[in-house]
Amino acid sequence: MAKKKSDYFGLDWIISLILVILPPTAWICGIVTRFQEGKYVAGIIRIFGGWLIWLVDLVMMIMNKSIWRLLNV
Secondary structure, eight states, rough: OOOOTTTGGOOOOHHHHHHHOOOOOHHHEEEEEEEETTHHHHHHHHHHHHHHHHHHHHHHHHSSSOOOOOOOO
16 A cells, blocks of 8 residues: 655655745745656746745645645646
């Protein structure tokens, strides 16, 4: 039975939760994650609005075990 991986680099959910609690790491990991997914516009939005998105990411990680996908196209 395989573990369900979380958003940040395929790490376990609890490790991703710890990373998202700290604003600087959540900001950097969110940017890198979106660029790795090939979502360049979403990555650029996170560069400039990452501090605002951090709270939403925190709530979403706790509730859905996934970061917020503003642009998932």
